[in-house]
Amino acid sequence: xxxxxxxxxxxxxxxxxxxxxxxxxxxxxxxxxxxxxxxxxxxxxxxxxxxxxxxxxxxxxxxxxxxxxxxxxxxxxxxxxxxxxxxxxxxxxxxxxxxxxxxxxxxxxxxxxxxxxxxxxxxxxxxxxxxxxxxxxxxxxxxxxxxxxxxxxxxxxxxxxxxxxxxxxxxxxxxxxxxxxxxxxxxxxxxxxxxxxxxxxxxxxxxxxxxxxxxxxxxxxxxxxxxxxxxxxxxxxxxxxxxxxxxxxxxxxxxxxxxxxxxxxxxxxxxxxxxxxxxxxxxxxxxxxxxxxxxxxxxxxxxxxxxxxxxxxxxxxxxxxxxxxxxxx
Numbered sequence: 336x337x338x339x340x341x342x343x344x345x346x347x348x349x350x351x352x353x354x355x356x357x358x359x360x361x362x363x364x365x366x367x368x369x370x371x372x373x374x375x376x377x378x379x380x381x382x383x384x385x386x387x388x389x390x391x392x393x394x395x396x397x398x399x400x401x402x403x404x405x406x407x408x409x410x411x412x413x414x415x416x417x418x419x420x421x422x423x424x425x426x427x428x429x430x431x432x433x434x435x436x437x438x439x440x441x442x443x444x445x446x447x448x449x450x451x452x453x454x455x456x457x458x459x460x461x462x463x464x465x466x467x468x469x470x471x472x473x474x475x476x477x478x479x480x481x482x483x484x485x486x487x488x489x490x491x492x493x494x495x496x497x498x499x500x501x502x503x504x505x506x507x508x509x510x511x512x513x514x515x516x517x518x519x520x521x522x523x524x525x526x527x528x529x530x531x532x533x534x535x536x537x538x539x540x541x542x543x544x545x546x547x548x549x550x551x552x553x554x555x556x557x558x559x560x561x562x563x564x565x566x567x568x569x570x571x572x573x574x575x576x577x578x579x580x581x582x583x584x585x586x587x588x589x590x591x592x593x594x595x596x597x598x599x600x601x602x603x604x605x606x607x608x609x610x611x612x613x614x615x616x617x618x619x620x621x622x623x624x625x626x627x628x629x630x631x632x633x634x635x636x637x638x639x640x641x642x643x644x645x646x647x648x649x650x651x652x653x654x655x656x657x658x659x660x661x662x663x664x
Contacts, residue, residue, distance in 0.1 A: 338440030339403045339643045344384060347647035350403055352640060358444035360415040365447050367427060370459035372438040373406040374650045374659045375467045376498050376556065376578065381436075382647070385578075403643075404438030404661070405431045408453060408463035418447045426453040430466035430611035439643055441663050448612050454622050464632040464658040465621060466611040472502035473617050475553045475575045476510070479607040482573075484551050486511030491542060491567070494555030495531060496522040498650075499577060501633050501657050503553050504529045509629040515549070517542055525656040529633070543567045553577070561602050574602040633657030 338355045360366040381398070384390060393399060408428040411421045421427065429450035437443045453462045476490075477483040484490055490507045494500045495516030507514045508530040516531035519538055526534045535542050543563040550569050554576040564574050611618060624630040635655040638646035640663045650659050 336441040337640060338437065339640065340401045341382065341398065341403055342401050343397050344390075345382065347379070347382065347644050347651055349382065350644055350647060352643060355440075357442060360413055360418075360444055362415045363417040363419075363446050363448075364415040364444050365418055365421050365427070365450060366412045366414070366442055366444045367407065367409040367429075367450065368412045368442055369407055369409040369438065369440060369663045371408050371463035372404050372661045372663070373463045373468070374404075374498075374646055374661065375406060376650070377432065377467060378404060379647060379651050380578065400435055402435055402437035402440070404440070405436055406463055406466045406468070407431060407438035407443055408459040409443070411450075412442065414447070420447050421450065421452075426459070426462075427451060428453050428459075428462040428466055430470070432467060433610050433612060439640065439661050441640070451611075451615075451618055454626065457625070460634060460637075460660055460662075461625075461632045463660060464634065468498040468658070469502045469621050469630075469632075470611050470614055470617055471577055471605070471608065472499045472506055472553075473621060474608055474614070475499070475503060475577060475605055476507060476551065478573065478575075478601060484510055484512050488512045488550040489515070489548070489569070490551045490553070491515045491517065491549045492531075492553050492555070493517040493537075493542070493558075495526045495529070495534075496656055497555065497653070498655075498658060499555045500526075501529050502630065503555070504531050505630045506624065507551075509624055512551075515542075515547075519653070522656055548572070551575075565600055565602065568600045568602075570599065572600050574600065575605050576603070577605050635659055637662050639663075 336357050341350045411425040427450040431438050434445040434449045490512040492503045496518040514531045515533040516526035517535045517537050518526050520536050523534045548569040550572050552574045557576045635657045637660045
C-alpha cells in the first residue's frame, strides 16, 4: 500500500509517499481503508518539530515514528480477534494522535478504541475534519473544572480561519456568545460567514491594544505575550492557547499559573486536552451540534495522497479557509 512517511525533521518537503507493507490487525486492532484524512497544524508541528523542545519526546536527532497524519475517516477492512465494537464494512472516523499517526495512507491500523462510528448521513469528508480540530475547539471553551462560556459572553477567537478556529467560532455562537474572530485580510469575509459578530484583521489591528475586553480568548497559535493578553481580558476572564513556538508555549506553561493567580484571570496552555478516543461525551456533543445544523465542517481544498507535500505546504503557508483534505481513493 502507499503511505506518506518521513525519516527526519524539516519542512513539508521532507515527506514522501512510498510503498509500505500492509498492516495486519492483531488483538483489538482494526484495519481501516482510508477514504479521507484532514491536515492539522499538529501534523506540521510534528515535522519541524515545533516547539523545538518536542524533540525530547518524539526523538532528539530524528523522529522515532515515521508515519504522518492523524485525522482519518474510512471503512473497516478487517479486524483482530479481540475486536468487539466493529465489523468489516463499518464506517468509522478517529484521531490517530495517540496511536502512532498514519492517517495519510491508503490503510491505517489502530486499536478499536481509536475509532467511532460515523453518524448516518455524514460524509467521509466531513467526518475526517472533526476528530482533532473540532475536539480542540470544544475543549478550548471549557476549563479543567468545567467552567465554560455562558450566553452573552464576549469571546475572541485568535486564528479564526484555519483548522480549529472555524469550529471554535461556530461552537461559541451555538452557546450564545458574542464572537470576535481574528484573521488576516483576505479571510475576513470567510470568518464573518461562519457567524462571527465582529472580525479583526490582525495585519492592521492588534486586539490586545484596542481597549476592548473579553470574557474568554482562545488563541489557536500563540503570538502574543501573556502580559499583553491579560489587558484584553475582563476581570475573571479566561485565556486559553492551543500551541505556538517555543517561547510563547514556555511562557504559557511556566508563567501562566503565576499570572493567573496574580491577575485573577485563568491563563495558559490547554493542558487538560483529552483526545478523541478519551472524550466520548465531547464527540457526542459535536455530533449533536452538527446534526442540529449549528456547526458545519468547512472544507477549503482536497488533494490526492500523491500531492501530500503540496497539501502540507498549502496549510503551512496559512492559505486555507477551513480544512484541507487528503483523498486516497
